[in-house]
Structure formats: structure tokens, C-alpha cells
Amino acid sequence: MTSPVQTRGFESRDPAVIHDFLASTYDTDLRIHGGDESYRLVHRRVDAGPFALAAAGQTAHLDIGVNGIDALVVCRSHTARLERATDASVHRCGPGDVFLTSRPGLPFDVHWQPGEVELCVLDLAVLAQVATAAPDRRPGQIRFTDLAPATAALARQWFTTTRYISDVVLTNPIASAQPLVIGNAARMLAAAALTIFPNTAVTDPTIEDRRNAGTATLRRAISFMDEHADRDITAADIANAAAVSLRAVQLAFRRHLDTTPMAYLRQIRLDRAHHDLVRANPHQDTVSAIASRWGFASHSRFTARYHASYGVPPRETLNA
Incomplete structure (x- = not known):
């Protein structure tokens, strides 16, 4: 089986080449100012379909303007100091700090001092899979209400999650060739992001959810899982197959089996x-x-x- 994971390395001292590489890799329009004619960028990115992990380091004081990226981009500074401006707010960070570059699709500016940063680029569809509630009360695109982690402990959780995926999942050629493994890793990142960064995802069950959390729902969900266990199915897929909301199927498993759909x-x-x-x-x-x-x-x-x-x-x- 061919692995869906692709590793790409890049290194250049040519500002024009660097500009074109970053614009192409992150599928956006951007402007780069600062540095000199021979500053150096080193970039390594591991693409795994629904997400990518990257490390980038450079040797200049750069001002980068980005028109917007249609994905969730989580940044962790490794050795660099940065200043990110978006939505009329400015955020300064140093080594070890974690933050969202911007809300998906919105422009932002970064002043990047020499050093290295780590990036996670996550497909918005994966966030929707993890956060989906009922079709009639989905909040549309999830909105992150703060670009910084809710707590320092949660910021450390992000580091732990990305290190596990990088060191255990992506470096294992047997595991990373399996769609089930990559799908699980993507949803792990999405769940971590929704836990760490404040957002508008709907989480509370409704009266209808509680009414639908019966044994009939449980039987339909289990039947679907038995038939499709070899496929990369999500909790939202299980809920759709059971013809109820995600919260209802979660309640059904908790109420009758004291577990979760994904644990089952x-x-x-x-x-x-x-x-x-x-x-x-x-x-x-x-x-x-x-x-x-x-x-x-x-x-x-x-x-x-x-x-x-x-x-x-x-x-x-x-x-x-």
C-alpha cells in the first residue's frame, strides 16, 4: 500500500524563491518584507492528507503579510520570537508559546525574528467531523473566540499531542500507510484544537438528544460499526447511520454501555x-x-x- 504521507524539504537563500515556495505550499497570497538578499529559510513539512506538520527556521527579521489560509493553522514557537497581528489585536510570543495564526480564511501579519517555528495545518472538514452536533443546530463554520490557549496546561497538551503524532505515527511507515491511522491522527489533532482554543462548537445535548439516546439508536450504531470497522469512519458517520445527532449517539453509549462510540x-x-x-x-x-x-x-x-x-x-x- 502506498503511504498517503509525503515529506518535503526546502532550503533557499533566494527571497523570490522563498516567497513562491511559501505561497504555493500554504495556498495563499503573501508579502514578505525585511531580511537581506541572502537570508536563509529551511522548511520541512510532512503532509498526511487531512493535516500537515511542518518545521521552519530562518535567519532574518521578516514581516510577512498573509491574505488568509483556508485551514486551521496552529503555531508553536520553538526558538523564535514572533508578533502576530490580526482582527486589530496583537499577540507576542516566544519559545514554547502556542497560538492560532488567525481565524481560518482571515488575513494576518507576522513579524518573525530569527529562529524556528512549528506549524500544524488542519483541514476544516476534520474540525467539523469532531464538533458536529445535530444538522439543524450546527453553528456553521466553527469560530474560535480566542487565538491563544485557554490555559498554559492546555498549551503543553498541544505539544504532547503533536509530538505523539510526529514521533509515533508519521515515522512508522507501516502505520502511516493505513487510512485508519491517519484518520485517527487527524481527529486527535482536531479534538485537541477544540479543547485547547476557545470556540463556538456546540457541545450541550438537547431534550431531543436525550430522547433519542435509547437502545434502538445503540443497535443501529453498533450494526454500522460492525459492518464498516475496516473503514475510516467518524463519530459523525456513526450518528448519521443511526439517524440521530452526534450528542444522542454519545449519550446512548454512555447511558447503556458506559463508554463512547469511538472507544467501542x-x-x-x-x-x-x-x-x-x-x-x-x-x-x-x-x-x-x-x-x-x-x-x-x-x-x-x-x-x-x-x-x-x-x-x-x-x-x-x-x-x-
Whole structure:
């Protein structure tokens, strides 16, 4: 299987080449002022379809004006000091600080001092998948009401989340080739962003949600998950299949099974991985390949979860 993950490196001292590269890579119009005729930009970006992680470092004092990016862009300063202006507000940050560059689609300006920054570019459709409530009360495009994290602890959570995806998911060629793994990683980033940055996503269940959270909803949801566990389905897909809102299906699983739809789906996939391990040829198949096939990117986490469910490590099942 061809991996959907593509890594691209770039390095230049030519201002015109740098301008064209950034405009093309981030699909936007921009203006760059400052520096000299030989400042240097180094950029490494890992594209994974619904999201991308990038690290960029440069050697000048730059003023960059961006007309807007149709994605959620989360920035973490690694060594640089920056000043970002948007919506008539100015935000200054230094090493370790996390912030949104702007609300999606809106222009912003950045004064970027020499140093390195880390960027996450997240497809807005993934945010909608994670935050979707009921069709008749969706808030439209989610609006972030603050471009800074709600707390310092949440900013650290963003760092932890991106490091896990970068170090565990994207560096594993077997796992990163699996659509289930990439879809899970994208939704992990979206859930983290919606938790960390204040926003207008609807979260409270309605009276109708509570009324729809019955056993019939549960049966429809489970039937859909059983049939489509090998596909990159979302909680919103499960709710649509059950013909109720996302909040209703979440309430149904919590009320009747004391779990969440996605946790139940992970258990189905764990059971499918167990079935594959039992039938596998230990001379041809590996635990990592089977785990990745069912959406488990971390070998250690899969092993721990498998051992908790089946009482033996997965390798023992494979070799039996």
C-alpha cells in the first residue's frame, strides 16, 4: 500500500524563491518584507492528507503579510520570537508559546525574528467531523473566540499531542500507510484544537438528544460499526447511520454501555486484530502490520490494550 504521507524539504537563500515556495505550499497570497538578499529559510513539512506538520527556521527579521489560509493553522514557537497581528489585536510570543495564526480564511501579519517555528495545518472538514452536533443546530463554520490557549496546561497538551503524532505515527511507515491511522491522527489533532482554543462548537445535548439516546439508536450504531470497522469512519458517520445527532449517539453509549462510540469502535477493531493474529502466519505476518491495519499506530499501546483484553501479549497469539 502506498503511504498517503509525503515529506518535503526546502532550503533557499533566494527571497523570490522563498516567497513562491511559501505561497504555493500554504495556498495563499503573501508579502514578505525585511531580511537581506541572502537570508536563509529551511522548511520541512510532512503532509498526511487531512493535516500537515511542518518545521521552519530562518535567519532574518521578516514581516510577512498573509491574505488568509483556508485551514486551521496552529503555531508553536520553538526558538523564535514572533508578533502576530490580526482582527486589530496583537499577540507576542516566544519559545514554547502556542497560538492560532488567525481565524481560518482571515488575513494576518507576522513579524518573525530569527529562529524556528512549528506549524500544524488542519483541514476544516476534520474540525467539523469532531464538533458536529445535530444538522439543524450546527453553528456553521466553527469560530474560535480566542487565538491563544485557554490555559498554559492546555498549551503543553498541544505539544504532547503533536509530538505523539510526529514521533509515533508519521515515522512508522507501516502505520502511516493505513487510512485508519491517519484518520485517527487527524481527529486527535482536531479534538485537541477544540479543547485547547476557545470556540463556538456546540457541545450541550438537547431534550431531543436525550430522547433519542435509547437502545434502538445503540443497535443501529453498533450494526454500522460492525459492518464498516475496516473503514475510516467518524463519530459523525456513526450518528448519521443511526439517524440521530452526534450528542444522542454519545449519550446512548454512555447511558447503556458506559463508554463512547469511538472507544467501542476501537474494541471492535481490537477484536478484528485478534482474529487476524489467530489466523496469521508468524513467518509472514507481524504484530505491527496487523495492528496498523486496524488503526493502532503505537505498538506499545496496542500490546498493552491487547494484553488487558486477552490476557496474553499479541506476539504469543501470533506464534501459537
